[in-house]
Amino acid sequence: MSRALSSDLRSRVIAAVEAGSSRRAAAARFGVSVSSAIRWMQDWRESGQDRARRQGGDRRSQRAEAYKDIILAAVDARVDITLVELAEMLRREHGVAVAPSTVWRLLDRHDMTVKKRPPTRPSN
Numbered sequence: 405m406s407r408a409l410s411s412d413l414r415s416r417v418i419a420a421v422e423a424g425s426s427r428r429a430a431a432a433r434f435g436v437s438v439s440s441a442i443r444w445m446q447d448w449r450e451s452g453q454d455r456a457r458r459q460g461g462d463r464r465s466q467r468a469e470a471y472k473d474i475i476l477a478a479v480d481a482r483v484d485i486t487l488v489e490l491a492e493m494l495r496r497e498h499g500v501a502v503a504p505s506t507v508w509r510l511l512d513r514h515d516m517t518v519k520k521r522p523p524t525r526p527s528n
Contacts, residue, residue, distance in 0.1 A: 417444055487504035
C-alpha cells in the first residue's frame, strides 16, 4: 500500500485553491493528480482538516457485529459449521450479504479460531 502524500503538500494545494487558483491548476503546479486536489479540497471544506485519513484496516466486518450473537449461537449449536454456511445462513435468514472472510474476522475478534482437523484413527 502506498503512503499518503505529505501534509505540507496538501496544505500548499489547499492554500493555492483558496487563493483563487483552480483545483486543476493547483494540481498541475504541485505535481499531484487532479482527483487528489479535488478530494483534498472537499475534505478541507467539509471537515477543515488538511491531514490524510487513516489508511487500511478492516472497514466492513463491523457490519456483521450486529449479528454476533446469532453467529456465535450457530457455532455453539453446530461446532463443525463452515464459514460459507454461516454466511449463507445470514443471507437466507436475515437478508444480510456478507463474505465468509467477514464472518472469519468476526469470529477471530471473539477468539473463536478453531482449527478443523480430519478425524484420526483411535489408538489401541
